[in-house]
Amino acid sequence: MRPLIVANWKMNTNLSEALILANGVKKAVADLSGLDVVLCPPSLWLVPISEQYGHHQIKHLFLGAQNLFWAPSGAYTGEISATMLTGLVDYAIIGHSERRRLFHETDAEITKKVLLALDAGLKPILCVGELKKPSADLIASPEELNHSQIRQPLEELENVLSHLSSKQREQLIVAYEPVWAISGHGVKTEAAGGHYANQVAKLIKDEAGIDIPVLYGGSVKGDNAGQFLSQENINGLLVGGASLKVNEFSSILKSAV
Ligand code: PGA
Numbered sequence: 001m002r003p004l005i006v007a008n009w010k011m012n013t014n015l016s017e018a019l020i021l022a023n024g025v026k027k028a029v030a031d032l033s034g035l036d037v038v039l040c041p042p043s044l045w046l047v048p049i050s051e052q053y054g055h056h057q058i059k060h061l062f063l064g065a066q067n068l069f070w071a072p073s074g075a076y077t078g079e080i081s082a083t084m085l086t087g088l089v090d091y092a093i094i095g096h097s098e099r100r101r102l103f104h105e106t107d108a109e110i111t112k113k114v115l116l117a118l119d120a121g122l123k124p125i126l127c128v129g130e131l132k133k134p135s136a137d138l139i140a141s142p143e144e145l146n147h148s149q150i151r152q153p154l155e156e157l158e159n160v161l162s163h164l165s166s167k168q169r170e171q172l173i174v175a176y177e178p179v180w181a182i183s184g185h186g187v188k189t190e191a192a193g194g195h196y197a198n199q200v201a202k203l204i205k206d207e208a209g210i211d212i213p214v215l216y217g218g219s220v221k222g223d224n225a226g227q228f229l230s231q232e233n234i235n236g237l238l239v240g241g242a243s244l245k246v247n248e249f250s251s252i253l254k255s256a257v
Contacts, residue, residue, distance in 0.1 A: 001213055003229060003256040004173070004236030006038040006125060007243030008066060008093060008217075010184070018045040019052055024246035026053065028253055029061045035256045036236075038091045038125075040064040043080055046088050064091030064125070067099060070112035082113075082120035092117045093238075095156070096127045097179045107159035114160055118168050125173045125215070125238070126160060128153035128204070133180040139192065142199035147207075150200055153178075154207050161208060173213045175238040176200050181218025183241045191219040191228075198231035205233060222251030229256050 013021060018041050029037045037060060041049055046063055053061075069079035085092065094117060095110035110126070117124040130152040138145060147154060153176060161169060176197060183189045192200075201214040216228040217238030228234050236256070242248045 001211075001235045002060075003035045004038065004213060004215060005035060005253055005256055006064065006091070006093070006175070006215060006217075006236065006238045007040060007249060008096070008238060008240050009039075009041045009244060010066065010098070010240060011042060012244055013042065013045065015045060015048060018042070019048060021244065021246060022049045022052060025249060026058060026061060028246065028250040030058050032253055032257050033060070035253065036060050036062065037253065038062045038064040040066045040091070040093055042066070046085075050088060062090040063088065064093060065089050065122075066093050066096070068092050068094070068113055068117060068122075070109045070116065072116060082116040082122060085122060086120045090123060091125055091173075092122045093125045093127065093175070095160075097129055097131075097177060097182060101179070107156060110156075111160045111163045114172070115163065115168075118164075118171055123171060123173060125175050126157070127175045127177050127217070127238070128156040129177040129179050129182075129218070131179045133178070134196075139196045142193070142196040145196070145199045145203070147203060150203060153200060154203060157204060157207055166210075169208060169210060169212070172208075173215065174204055174208070175215040175217050176204060177217035177238060179218075183219050189219045191221075191224050192216070194224075194227035194231050194234075197228055198233050201231070201233035220252060222248050222255070225252040225255040 197216045213235040215236040
């Protein structure tokens, strides 16, 4: 499996910053091979960025949406459907913890979004993760970790998987993002340990019953990316804050090759 590195810009950048950043990422990706990179800017910047990339698109650089809506079309002011994204993006982040917590998205809505994304030919990146930081002992000795200690991400996954056919399961990408490790909400965060994340990724693959790609996300930076990418069960990264700085993001990309 080629490593997959996803940049989630969240609600950051104005148009000119977005174009400069997208160009910087393109240059960094052009120098590398053996990995896939997905850029998820704010949805308003998808069209200008894809126009800027134009016909000189790099094969292993893709665009993704940060979200989409759970109905195919209709009277849903302000929302963006999966079919509107078709042709513009290849991937869609679904069920990010910020959407779950700040916008009260439920597993039922998230399941609908995954199904609509699949119908529209998009690859869903389903985010799951526990809210509460486990004990330092468990993080330090994750071999002990079992289903009952890490229920939340596994239940979030199972609640979606139970509605998917085996063919649809094969299209799913899971991003394991412990909520306590995600930066940007005024609390100082630190990434989960590589071994701990690897053990959760293993439980996720067991739950899925197939070798589903599992990304790690939460305070990934240039100096810790390798710690996750070297793990057997981790197939890539979902990067928030550090994807807004070209140099930092390039150093993450270099760890993947
Ligand atoms: P972070 O965000 O890298 O800033 O912690 C990751 C994410 O929320 O996807």
